Amino acid sequence: MTGKKEPLIPRGVKPPINFDKRESEAFPMMRRSTDSRVFSSKAIAESPITKTEVERLRGDLQKKESALKVQFDQIRKEHNSYVAEMEIETLAKDRKIAELQNQIDEAVMALANKEQTITFQKELIKKKDQKIEKQIKEFTKTIARAVHDLKSPLTGIKSSADALSEFSFSGDVKTLLGIIISGSNDLAGMVEDILLTNKLTHNAIILDKKTFSLTAQVKELVEQNKEYSKKIRKRIEFKSEGDISIHADELKIKRAIGNLLSNALKYGRTSVSVSISETPNEIALDIVDDGKGFDEEIRNKVFSDTEMTTTDLINGNGFGLTNAKRLIELHGGKVNLAEENQKSTKFMIRFAKV
DSSP: OOSOOOOOOOTTOOOOOOHHHHHHHHOGGGGGSTTTTTTSHHHHHHSOOOHHHHHHHHHHHHHHHHHHHHHHHHHHHHHHHHHHHHHHHHHHHHHHHHHHHHHHHHHHHHHHHHHHHHHHHHHHHHHHHHHHHHHHHHHHHHHHHHHHHHHHHHHHHHHHHHHHTTSOOOTHHHHHHHHHHHHHHHHHHHHHHHHHHHHHHTTOOOOOEEEEEHHHHHHHHHHHHHHHHHHTTOEEEEEESSOOEEEEEHHHHHHHHHHHHHHHHHHOSSEEEEEEEEOSSEEEEEEEEOSOOOOHHHHTTTTOGGGOOHHHHHTTOSHHHHHHHHHHHHTTOEEEEEESTTSOEEEEEEEEOO
């Protein structure tokens, strides 16, 4: 067998690479490149790497490794610092949330306690109102029974006085007889008002409605009071826009208007005017007097019997006006008090047309 023999290589020593022989197989594309000899054994032989260069390269590598380690340590330090800050911030937020939750729980508990207190107070007020209402009803029943017992002897006194007035008396006897008749009439009116109040309080009023001439009824009331108005030197006038009718309980309406008219005659200085008019939707009845009007305190409670004092009742500011308002409202009407510059008082009664 002829040919060039390969040199013997000691065991453990790697054979040198034959770049000339292997370059075409290991780097087939480099044969077409102008740099095809960069990995050739000749090129390596021409530029050998010295130990100094190896040390330099190792030093550079160690420096880069040290720099990377410093950067890594810095990044890890920053990361740990960020994590610590986030943990502190999270703990602070958790504490804040816990505090807010405690405040909410306390507010809810306080609100529940207040609601419970309010409910308890409402129950107490309701019980007190019921008790007061019961006492008022019992009181009005007692008063009504007492007043009813007075009605019979009062009727006898009034009938006797009316009978005596038929005789021709003069002087003091005539004057005293007039006082008796006037006083008995006033007392009879108060008795009727108290009995009516008792019925209204216990919702015992039954309305007997029918259609009648309101104009004729009010005109009759005015005529009945003309004699009395002359005695007290006051003028009473009446006017109506035609014959106006209404569907209501005739006696109850007469009672209500009579009470308001009596009040006007009592407190007017010189005159009282009564007028009736109508629109397509309602009937209007106005009673106006030229009195000084009501005090502010009385104005606020003029239609409330529960706000009246004993003095108010004695002066006639109590059951009469209250009953008038209640009777009118039972018919779906309204009554209001108007006053201008304390020079006049005007009761405005309105009934809706049906």
